[in-house]
Amino acid sequence: MQFADRLNNVETSAIRELFKLLGKPGIISFAGGFPDPALFDAEGIRQSADHVLSHNPGPVLQYGATEGYGPLREQISLFMAAKGGAGSASNASVAPEGLIVTTGSQQALDLIGKTMINPGDKVIVEAPTFLATIQCFRLYGAHIIGAPVDADGVDTDKLEALIVEHKPKLIYLIPTFSNPSGATLSLARRKRVLELAVKYNTTVVEDDPYGELYFDKAPPPSLLSLSAQVAGSRDLLAHCGSFSKIMSPGLRVGWMIAPPALLANATMCKQFSDAHTSNVTQAIAAHYLTLNRLDATLATVRTTYANRAKVMAASLHRELGSAISFNAPQGGMFFWAKLTGEGGNPNNATDFAKRAIDKLVAFVPGAPFYAHDADVATFRLSFATVDVKKIEEGIGRLGEAL
Numbered sequence: 001m002q003f004a005d006r007l008n009n010v011e012t013s014a015i016r017e018l019f020k021l022l023g024k025p026g027i028i029s030f031a032g033g034f035p036d037p038a039l040f041d042a043e044g045i046r047q048s049a050d051h052v053l054s055h056n057p058g059p060v061l062q063y064g065a066t067e068g069y070g071p072l073r074e075q076i077s078l079f080m081a082a083k084g085g086a087g088s089a090s091n092a093s094v095a096p097e098g099l100i101v102t103t104g105s106q107q108a109l110d111l112i113g114k115t116m117i118n119p120g121d122k123v124i125v126e127a128p129t130f131l132a133t134i135q136c137f138r139l140y141g142a143h144i145i146g147a148p149v150d151a152d153g154v155d156t157d158k159l160e161a162l163i164v165e166h167k168p169k170l171i172y173l174i175p176t177f178s179n180p181s182g183a184t185l186s187l188a189r190r191k192r193v194l195e196l197a198v199k200y201n202t203t204v205v206e207d208d209p210y211g212e213l214y215f216d217k218a219p220p221p222s223l224l225s226l227s228a229q230v231a232g233s234r235d236l237l238a239h240c241g242s243f244s245k246i247m248s249p250g251l252r253v254g255w256m257i258a259p260p261a262l263l264a265n266a267t268m269c270k271q272f273s274d275a276h277t278s279n280v281t282q283a284i285a286a287h288y289l290t291l292n293r294l295d296a297t298l299a300t301v302r303t304t305y306a307n308r309a310k311v312m313a314a315s316l317h318r319e320l321g322s323a324i325s326f327n328a329p330q331g332g333m334f335f336w337a338k339l340t341g342e343g344g345n346p347n348n349a350t351d352f353a354k355r356a357i358d359k360l361v362a363f364v365p366g367a368p369f370y371a372h373d374a375d376v377a378t379f380r381l382s383f384a385t386v387d388v389k390k391i392e393e394g395i396g397r398l399g400e401a402l
Ligand SMILES: Cc1ncc(COP(=O)(O)O)c(C=O)c1O
Pocket: 033, 103, 104, 105, 106, 107, 130, 174, 179, 207, 209, 241, 242, 243, 244, 249, 253, 254
């Protein structure tokens, strides 16, 4: 068979290869990017599924609207209005017609690529960023440029210099508890990003699947929320949301909030792709949101992840000391660490990952998360699915693998 040239732009991820080794018995894995299934509110979702299939199931089992199931669009609109807490509540609000439901936020990213990226267009992303976005945008021929990130998210001075140099078609950011860096963009930098969007007339994509997973205090308001304070910025902003990390990824329900022209084009392309996201799972999510169970579920998820993150930070300090540097995240699911190479310690995370697998502990080397100029000393650890005893044991093994 002869395949499309666009496939030359992408390859299956290096991480996938590593995952093949994770089936070893007894392995403790910090490599995954999944939420903890033990924290899914299976009972609430089952009640919702029962309700949906026993009350007027016809419309839910029928074909539906490409834009999304009406009651879910309304519930997402309410969810967005409540997000961000008192004070900023109304700023992130969006009418049901101002959003479309997508098959996970991953599809929203694909639709953005499909509708906006011409071969050769430049796209700025964080270095490091979400691997699937690099791959997806490359499939459309994007030339991807990485902007450096520190503990406060993307460095906005360097971002501006890159915008001036490359005149990108769009900028893709994960401002809150990023995957993989764990970093959160500071409030001042958030405002600056919006100002830069307006100054250089550049579209910004805000990917926000982790914002609700904060540990002690809520993160700064989303770019979407802050766009009310920067004239013209809302017209240049696409915001992708998802229930994957707070309800269930298997439902495949995400959404995109964007200016009308982008929503219309994305809806048209979605029509040719999957026609619409499953009405059944949309209706389940919509009903679930009316049950008032999400707050309690989220409270448990937040304390559980906060505790695991605390134990991971303490274990890393204790077991790896000056062999690594890292910033403890304030939410989300990931630690981003860097081998220092100090005192003869290792400085290549891929070699370290192989030795770690021999000691029955796994993590993901950082290189694939860079679009170019990878920092091979970096690596990602997820604490989300590992209980605290196993975290201590696993990080202990990591220390032995140095
Ligand atoms: C940054 C980021 N964006 C988007 C996604 C896709 O999530 P979903 O399609 O399940 O909503 C993920 C999943 O891990 C992610 O980490």
